[in-house]
Amino acid sequence: MSYYDIDAILTDAEKIPCTFQLDIPDLGYLDNTPSQPLKAGTKVNLPLWLAEMLVIANTGAADNKTFVTFDLPRALGNDVVQALKADPRAVPLRDQSAHFYGLATHMLDLSEEQELGSVLRKTFVTRAAEISLHARKVGSIGHKAKSKGEGASEMGSNLGLGGAGEEFLRGLDEWERSLFRKAHEGAKAGKDWIESVKKN
8 A cells, every 4th residue: 555545544543442552651641631651551543553453562561461452443343343243234334433454454454354364355255246237337327317318306316326336336445446436447448439439
C-alpha cells in the first residue's frame, strides 16, 4: 500500500478496544483523570496504528509483558462472525466498518484467531462472486428503458438491479466497491470490444 493511500490512513484510524497492562504516568487524561497515571487494567479505545505498536512492543520486563492487550473491535465481534458464517451476502459490511477488510487483515496479523481467518476467507470468496454478478448486470434495466424511449423517472434504478441487489451494493466496504467498479468497467469494455468486432 502507498504511504498516501487514503483508505490505508482511514483504516489505521479505526478504534480498537485495548486494556493497559501496567501503570503509565501522565496518561490519566485518556481515562478522564488528568492528574493521575493511567492504571493497569484500564480499557481505552485506541487508533489501530497506536494499538498495533503497543501490542507488538515489549515492555522490557522479564515476563515479556506488552503494554496493552486488545479485544477484537465490534466490526469483528462474535455476532458479526456468526452472521457471516450463516450467509456472508446478507451482512452489510459497510455498517460494520467502511474499511472492513483492511481492519480484518490487521486484526488477523495481531491475533491468533484461526476461525476468524477461515470465516473471512469464505466471506471474501462468496461476496466477490456476488459482486462480479452484480457488476455484469449493472445498468441493464436503464439501457432497456432508454431504448424504449422512456423518461429518466421511469427508468428505475441506474444500477439496473432493483431491491435486494441495491441493498447488497450499499453494504459494500471500500475495497469491495473498488472491486465492483473494476469488474463493471471490465465487463463494459469487453462488451464494447465485442460490438466493435461485430461491426468490422
